[in-house]
Amino acid sequence: TDNTVLITAYDVDFDGGISSGTAAITIHGSKVAQTIGLGATPSNMHLDATELQMIATTGGLTLGSSRSGSMTVNGILKDNSNNIAATVTLLATRAATHTVTFDTTSSTFHTLVVQADGGINAGTKVFTTVGVLNMDADADDGVSTSKLTIAAGKVISSATILTLATGGTGVIEASGAATLEAKTGIHIDDDFTASTVSNGAIVINADSDSDATSDGTLSIKTGKTLTNTDNTVLITAYDVDFDGGIDSGTAAITIHGSMDDQTIALGGTPAANMQLDGTELQLITNSGGLTLGSSTSGSMTVNGMADANSAAVGAVTLLATKATKTVTFATAASSFNKGITVQASGVNLQVDVTTVNSASTINAGEAGTGTLTIVDTKTFSTTNQELMLSAFDINFQGGTTTDDGVSSGTAAMTIHGSKAAQTIGLGGTAKDIQLTSAEINTLTSAGLTLGSSVTGSITVNGVEQADSDLLTQVILIATADDARVVFSGSSSTFQALTAQADNGITVSVTSVFAASTAATGAMILDGDTDNSSTAESNNNIEITVPSASLSAGTGAVLTLDATSSGVTAVGHATFAAGTGIIVTDSIAGSGGGTLVFNAVRSSYTSGGQLTLKTGKSITTAGGDVEITAFDLDLESSSAVSAGSGAVTVHGAKLDQTIGIGATQGDMHVDGNELQRITSTGGLSLGNTLNGSITVDGVTNTRSANLGAVA
Numbered sequence: 001t002d003n004t005v006l007i008t009a010y011d012v013d014f015d016g017g018i019s020s021g022t023a024a025i026t027i028h029g030s031k032v033a034q035t036i037g038l039g040a041t042p043s044n045m046h047l048d049a050t051e052l053q054m055i056a057t058t059g060g061l062t063l064g065s066s067r068s069g070s071m072t073v074n075g076i077l078k079d080n081s082n083n084i085a086a087t088v089t090l091l092a093t094r095a096a097t098h099t100v101t102f103d104t105t106s107s108t109f110h111t112l113v114v115q116a117d118g119g120i121n122a123g124t125k126v127f128t129t130v131g132v133l134n135m136d137a138d139a140d141d142g143v144s145t146s147k148l149t150i151a152a153g154k155v156i157s158s159a160t161i162l163t164l165a166t167g168g169t170g171v172i173e174a175s176g177a178a179t180l181e182a183k184t185g186i187h188i189d190d191d192f193t194a195s196t197v198s199n200g201a202i203v204i205n206a207d208s209d210s211d212a213t214s215d216g217t218l219s220i221k222t223g224k225t226l227t228n229t230d231n232t233v234l235i236t237a238y239d240v241d242f243d244g245g246i247d248s249g250t251a252a253i254t255i256h257g258s259m260d261d262q263t264i265a266l267g268g269t270p271a272a273n274m275q276l277d278g279t280e281l282q283l284i285t286n287s288g289g290l291t292l293g294s295s296t297s298g299s300m301t302v303n304g305m306a307d308a309n310s311a312a313v314g315a316v317t318l319l320a321t322k323a324t325k326t327v328t329f330a331t332a333a334s335s336f337n338k339g340i341t342v343q344a345s346g347v348n349l350q351v352d353v354t355t356v357n358s359a360s361t362i363n364a365g366e367a368g369t370g371t372l373t374i375v376d377t378k379t380f381s382t383t384n385q386e387l388m389l390s391a392f393d394i395n396f397q398g399g400t401t402t403d404d405g406v407s408s409g410t411a412a413m414t415i416h417g418s419k420a421a422q423t424i425g426l427g428g429t430a431k432d433i434q435l436t437s438a439e440i441n442t443l444t445s446a447g448l449t450l451g452s453s454v455t456g457s458i459t460v461n462g463v464e465q466a467d468s469d470l471l472t473q474v475i476l477i478a479t480a481d482d483a484r485v486v487f488s489g490s491s492s493t494f495q496a497l498t499a500q501a502d503n504g505i506t507v508s509v510t511s512v513f514a515a516s517t518a519a520t521g522a523m524i525l526d527g528d529t530d531n532s533s534t535a536e537s538n539n540n541i542e543i544t545v546p547s548a549s550l551s552a553g554t555g556a557v558l559t560l561d562a563t564s565s566g567v568t569a570v571g572h573a574t575f576a577a578g579t580g581i582i583v584t585d586s587i588a589g590s591g592g593g594t595l596v597f598n599a600v601r602s603s604y605t606s607g608g609q610l611t612l613k614t615g616k617s618i619t620t621a622g623g624d625v626e627i628t629a630f631d632l633d634l635e636s637s638s639a640v641s642a643g644s645g646a647v648t649v650h651g652a653k654l655d656q657t658i659g660i661g662a663t664q665g666d667m668h669v670d671g672n673e674l675q676r677i678t679s680t681g682g683l684s685l686g687n688t689l690n691g692s693i694t695v696d697g698v699t700n701t702r703s704a705n706l707g708a709v710a
Contacts (some may be wrong), residue, residue: 003057006259007102010034011045015291017054024059033069033094041074041103049080056083064091070098070118078129079420087111087131093119093139095122096146111159119146125155133158138167145170151178151649152195157208158183165189174228179203183217186237188244194228202228206237207258214256214273220244220283232288238262239274245283253286256294264293266318269303269331278309281316289338291313299325300344301610304332307356315358320344321366329353331682339385346370349380357382359411364391365418371395374442375570377404384409387445391420393433398442405442408681413445416452421480424451428461428489437467444470446650457501461489461550465515468494472520472549478502479529481603484538496553499522504538504562507548514553517602521553523577527562528685540565543573546593552577554602561585566616572623581629589620594645599629600652612638620645624681628652631667639676646681647706655691663696671702682707 002021010030018025029036029045030560037043038052047063055061061084064071071092081088088109092098093116100114101121111131114120120137122515127133131389133156137148145148148166152175153245156162162182164172172192177200180186181473183544186206190420194202218240227235233248246253257274259265265272266269266281271387276292284290293300310316315338320327326346333351339358345366364372372391372509376398380387387408394415398404406413417424417433425439435450439462448471451458458478468474473496478485485501499505505527514523528539540562543550548569552558558577559705560567566586571593581599589595595618602614608630612618617639618625624645630652634640640647651658659665660674669685677683683706686693703709 006021009045012047013052014047014051015402016348017056019056020059020250020389022058024062025055025057026062026065028063028065028091029068032067032303033098034067035069036064036071037074038063038071038090039074039076039080039107040105041072043070043072043540049076051084051183052076055079056673058085060084060086060089062089066091066093068092068094071100073102073107074124076107081109084516085110085130087113089113089115093655096138096142096155096418117142117146120148121151121154122154122580123151125157127155127157128159130159132161132163133159134163134333136165136167137172138165138170140413141167143505143663148172148190150174152178152197152200154573155179155181157181157428160184161187163189164192166191167278174200174202176200177202178232179205180688181205181208182216183207183209183211183401184213185217185219187219187221188224188226189221191224192226194231196229196231196609198231200228200231201234202226202231204236205233205258208236210258212259214238214272215356215451217241220246237274240276240280242276242280242283245285245286248286248288249548250287252288252314253284253292256289257297259321260296261298261325263298263302264320265303266292267305267309267332268336269301269305270302279306280658281305281309281692282312285312287314289317291317291319291558292633293319297325298323300327302327302329302334305334305336307335307337307354309621313338315341317343326370333692339506341380344370347372349374349378352378353380354383355381355385357385359388361388362390363418364389370418373570374398374406374590378405379404380410381407382411384411386411386413388414390416390431392418392422394435394439396435396439396442405444407444408446408636409444410446412447413443414452415447416450416477420454420544421456421483423456424458424478425460426450426460426476427463427467427492429459432456440467441470444474447475449475449477449481453477453479455480455483457486459488460487460492461487463492463494465493465513471495472516473498473522475501485527490526496521496523496524496556498522500529501614502528502530503691504528504565507541507543507550508545510545510547511551513549513551514556516553517555517578519555519579521578522556522559523550524559525550525561526559526569528564538565539563541567543567543569546571546591548572549573549576551601554578557582559584560587574598575603577608578602580609580611582611582613583616583618584613587615587619589623592621592623592645594624594626595620596626597628598652599627609633611635614638617641619643624648625679628669631655632669632673634673634676637676639678641678642681643678644680646684647677647679648684650685651690654689657691658686658693659696660685660693661696661698661702663694665692665694669697674698675702678705680707682710684710
C-alpha cells in the first residue's frame with residue numbers, strides 16, 4: 001500500500017490483481033527490445049485488457065522502458081483502465097526502430113502519455129477520460145524522421161490537454177480525414193502534414209466541453225506548420241496561439257469560438273475571448289479563404305489589419321450572425337489583400353477599411369434588423385472591385401469631406417435589403433431601408449444596383465444631380481412579385497438610369513432625367529419584367545402628373561418597355577434621348593395632352609432614331625404627337641394615331657433631308673409607315689431648319705388616314 005511496485009518479466013499472467021495505492025507501478029520486459037502487447041494483440045509480453053483491469057493505483061502505471069521494443073495497444077475499454085486513476089505511460093524509447101501502435105479497436109485511458117523513439121501509429125481512436133493525452137513519437141528528440149501517424153477517419157481525444165510531438169525532423173501525419181479533440185487545449189509541437197486524398201478534412205476542437213473556464217487554446221509551435229493540401233481545416237477553440245502556420249492549399253480554413261456568444265478580435269484588439277492578431281493571420285496560407293466566427297458567435301472587432309497580414313490567404317469571411325451580434329471595425333484603419341465577406345446582425349465601420357483584388361460583400365441584416373453604419377469622414381473602398389451591401393437599414397454619416405463614404409471605383413456596387421419584400425426609399429421618402437440624398441452623395445461607383453429579385457417596392461424622391469454624379473449609372477430592381485418602382489415627390493436626376501419592376505413603374509414627378517453626355521447615360525424603364533399580368537394590377541409605365549419628362553443622356557438611348565399594359569400618360573409627356581428612343585410597347589396619352597418624342601437631344605451626325613416595335617402604337621385622345629428624330633422606324637403593323645390632334649415629324653439636324661414614299665433621305669417615311677399614321681388634325685413634315693424633302697409615289701391609300709399634309 002502506497003509503495004511502488006516494479007515488475008520485470010518476459011511475460012505476465014495475472015489472474016489476481018495488483019494494488020499500490022498512491023504509489024506507481026512499473027512493468028517492463030526482461031529482454032532488450034522485447035515487444036509488448038497491451039489488450040487484444042499478443043506479443044513477447046502480453047498484458048490483456050482483463051489483466052489491466054486488475055491493476056489499481058492512483059500513482060500511475062508505466063508499461064515498457066528505455067530497453068523495450070515496439071508496443072501494440074488494442075481494444076482497451078474505459079472499464080479496463082478505470083482502476084488506474086492516474087497516468088498510464090507507454091514507453092518504446094530504446095531505438096529509432098521501435099514504435100507504439102494503436103491497432104484494430106479503439107482504446108481509452110484515464111490519462112495517457114505515449115513516448116516512442118521510432119514513431120507512434122494511431123490506427124484506431126484513442127481517448128482519455130480525465131487527464132492529458134500526450135504523444136511524442138521521438139522522445140529523445142534525435143535526428144530521426146520518426147512520425148506520429150493518424151489513420152484516416154480516426155479521432156484523438158483528450159479530457160484535458162492534447163499534445164502531439166515528433167521531435168527531431170519527424171512529422172505528424174494524417175492519412176486522411178482526422179479529428180483532434182481536447183477540453184482544455186491542443187498543442188501541435190511539430191509539423192503536421194495531412195494526406196492529399198479528397199475529403200481529408202482536419203477537424204480540431206481545443207475546447208470540446210465548451211465550458212466557461214476560459215481555456216481551450218489551440219497552439220502551433222514556432223516554425224511549425226499544419227498542412228492539409230487542398231482539404232479543409234476546421235478549428236473550434238476558446239482562443240488560438242499561432243506561432244506556426246496553417247496551409248490548406250486551395251481549400252478553406254474555418255476558425256470559430258467554442259462557446260455561444262464568444263467574442264472575437266481580429267487584429268490589435270485583445271479585449272475579446274478569442275484573438276487572431278495580424279501576425280497570426282499572416283501565418284495562414286491558402287487560396288480557399290478563411291472564415292472567422294459562426295452562427296453562434298458573439299460580436300467581433302477588427303482593428304488595424306495591414307494588407308500584408310492577409311496577403312497569403314484567400315478572401316476573409318467574418319461571421320457574427322446571431323441576433324444582436326455585430327462586426328465593428330474600430331480604433332485603427334484596416335486593409336485586406338483580397339475582398340472580404342462580412343455577415344452579421346449589424347456592421348459598424350468606425351475607421352477606414354480598404355480591400356483589393358477581389359469582390360467584397362457586407363450583409364448587416366442577417367437577423368433581419370441589422371444596420372450598416374459608416375461614421376462621418378470614414379471610407380470603405382474596394383479599390384475598383386465589385387461590392388455588395390445588404391442590411392435592414394443603412395446609416396452612412398459621411399458627406400462632410402470629399403473622400404469619405406463607400407467606393408467601388410470603376411466596379412459595380414449593389415445595395416439591397418436583408419429581408420424579402422423589404423421596401424427601399426431613395427432620396428426623401430423613408431421606407432424599410434432608406435438612402436437619403438446625403439447618403440447617396442457618399443457613394444462612388446461605375447454602377448449602383450439598388451434592390452434585388454426579392455426586394456419590395458422602391459420609391460425615388462428628389463435625387464439631385466449633385467447627389468448622384470459619382471454613380472456612373474443607377475439600376476433599380478424591384479422584381480419580386482407585385483413590387484413597383486415609384487418616382488414621387490420631387491424630380492430626380494441620375495447619370496444613367498435603369499428601372500425594372502414586376503408590377504409597374506409610376507412617374508408622379510415632372511422630370512426623371514439622365515444627365516450623362518456619354519453613351520453610358522441610357523435610361524431603360526421596364527414596368528413588367530416577367531412579361532406577365534397574372535395576379536398583378538398594373539404592369540405598366542404610368543405617368544400620373546399633367547406634365548412630365550423622361551430623358552436619357554445626350555449620348556444615349558431611351559427604352560420604354562411594359563409588355564402587359566404598355567405606357568400611359570394623363571397629360572403632356574416628353575420622351576427624350578441623345579441617340580434614339582425605342583418603344584417596345586404601346587403608349588397611350590389621355591386628357592388631350594401632347595406626346596413629344598425627341599430622339600436627338602444634341603447634334604449627332606447619325607443615330608437618333610425613333611423606333612416603334614412591331615404591333616405597337618402611339619395614341620392620344622385628341623392630343624398632338626410631336627416627333628423629332630434623325631429617322632423614324634415604324635415597324636410592321638405599328639401605328640401612330642393622334643385622332644383629332646396633329647402629328648408633327650421633323651428632322652433633328654440642320655439641313656437634314658426627308659424622303660417620303662419610295663425615295664430615301666436622312667429621314668425616310670416610306671409609304672407603309674405613312675399609311676399607319678392617323679391624324680384628322682393633319683401631318684406636318686419638316687421645319688424651317690430641315691433640308692430638302694422628296695416625295696415619291698405616295699398614293700391616296702397611303703395618305704388616307706391623314707388630314708392636311710404640310
